[in-house]
Amino acid sequence: MTEENRPRTVRLEDYAPPPYRTETVELDFHLDPHATRVISRLTLRRAEDALPGAPLRLLGDGPKLVRIAMDGQPLAETAYRMEGRNLVIEPGENAAFFTLEIETEISPEANTTLMGLYISGGMFCTQCEAEGFRRITFFQDRPDVLARYRVRIEGEKANYPVLLSNGNLIESGDLDEGRHFAIWEDPFPKPSYLFALVAGD
Numbered sequence: 001m002t003e004e005n006r007p008r009t010v011r012l013e014d015y016a017p018p019p020y021r022t023e024t025v026e027l028d029f030h031l032d033p034h035a036t037r038v039i040s041r042l043t044l045r046r047a048e049d050a051l052p053g054a055p056l057r058l059l060g061d062g063p064k065l066v067r068i069a070m071d072g073q074p075l076a077e078t079a080y081r082m083e084g085r086n087l088v089i090e091p092g093e094n095a096a097f098f099t100l101e102i103e104t105e106i107s108p109e110a111n112t113t114l115m116g117l118y119i120s121g122g123m124f125c126t127q128c129e130a131e132g133f134r135r136i137t138f139f140q141d142r143p144d145v146l147a148r149y150r151v152r153i154e155g156e157k158a159n160y161p162v163l164l165s166n167g168n169l170i171e172s173g174d175l176d177e178g179r180h181f182a183i184w185e186d187p188f189p190k191p192s193y194l195f196a197l198v199a200g201d
Contacts, residue, residue: 018057019050020091022140022147031124031155031199033109036117038063040137042100042147046091053093058138060085061131062116063104065138071098087138104137111135123200124160133192146189153199154181160199166190 026041068075080089091098111118116135117126134141151165157180167186174180
């Protein structure tokens, strides 16, 4: 076991609340076994006791960062950086409430850890407990961050006729080139480790 993969000891006395709270999460999955594209749209609010301009740390474990935007504008390269596997963003002192859009790319077929989004028996599956969500996208992947989720899943209809996620199905339909989609909405705030997605037959 490498030092990077060694389990970390988490102590209660080391706990600190996050300086920003993720309130809503919109996820858009374009399923492909080799290269699944994930677009996450987050609304965040700075905590009352947080310092203005405090950095936002989003945990990651393998997703490829494609692009990032804040309040609809591409984020300047000087406003974010990678620290190890994690994405650190400098929102600025005036960012008390803002939106982030992050596009990542992952390979479910190559994911043999059975954490995050992977393929098993020809189906897309997820395992996010306890720290698997960070394999899908950069996020505050911690149990004290509760948010409401809206999830759009798109995939090939012939191979993946069933598209499931948490909550209630609010829309579905066919697309061009033999693809289809489903949109799920969970009205109850939940931690990221409870997120689930299944696509298959």
